[in-house]
Amino acid sequence: MKNLNEDNLDALLQGARVIEEDGYGIKVACLASGDYLKLYRRKRLLSSALWSPPARRFADNAEHLRRLNIPAPTIVETLRVPSRKLNGVRYQPLPGDTLRSHWQALDDERRAAEVERFGAFLGQLHELGVYFRSLHLGNVLILPDGRFGLIDLSDMQISGRPLARWKRERNLQHMLRYAEDSHWLTVLHRQNLLSGYAQYCGRVSADRLAQALRRLQGAGEH
Known part of the structure; x- marks a missing residue:
């Protein structure tokens, strides 16, 4: 899982189109490259997201589904932004x-x-x-x-x-x-x-x- 600082994240989101957000910020964005970025925010100090980040589960499940010949998004990378308590997955979306x-x-x-x-x-x-x-x-x-x-x-x-x-x-x-x-x-x-x-x-x-x-x-x- 790749570590980003806040400047890295802001640069990644430059020119992105927000797909979904809540009171805490962006949840899903379509990046300028056409990839999607899904962000997960850890809201509690002690959380299962510490040892099993949702972004990693997303990526692992996508790869497992594809091995089963079930279409799923193609994973580009998983990332973490420690200063914002974020983890995320960047992927190529399915068409349809x-x-x-x-x-x-x-x-x-x-x-x-x-x-x-x-x-x-x-x-x-x-x-x-x-x-x-x-x-x-x-x-x-x-x-x-x-x-x-x-x-x-x-x-x-x-x-x-x-x-x-x-x-x-x-x-x-x-x-x-x-x-x-x-x-x-x-x-x-x-x-x-x-x-x-x-x-x-x-x-x-x-x-x-x-x-x-x-x-x-x-x-x-x-």
Whole structure:
């Protein structure tokens, strides 16, 4: 991980376009080179970010996904700015649109086919042991070649073995926190999601996912 001082960081950000920021400063920027820079701020004196920086997790997960033939950003470098309690990852972004944005432009028939493909992709992730806590349709891209890719990767574990049932259910719960995602996946195109999942994981796993959907929807109605 490369150390920068404040002047180095300011020079890197010269001419950059801010993509996301909060009350503490820039979170994501598109640099003049076209690379993206994602910054993580350590907000507590004692934090897991000291020994496991989110930027390093992002970079490691991106490389692991690419070895699994799942599209992910290409890492340029990871960096640290000790004086500002920042760590960051510089990467080449994936081309494409988020699924949420892409699906908004589709009619129901075309979206149904896409949800079935996404169901198969979700099954692939689960069978490969990819537990993506930040999984939602804003963090899945559809690439120009039609494949799906993942972004915002720091909150991810890759075990190398199929996910346990509770992790699959928890992953589903993460996606259903977003009203529009939930409506597409559990109301309009529920059977397409389960059909796609069964294609990759088998009918038993798809039936368990259906049971989890019913439980989660029942909990949400109370």
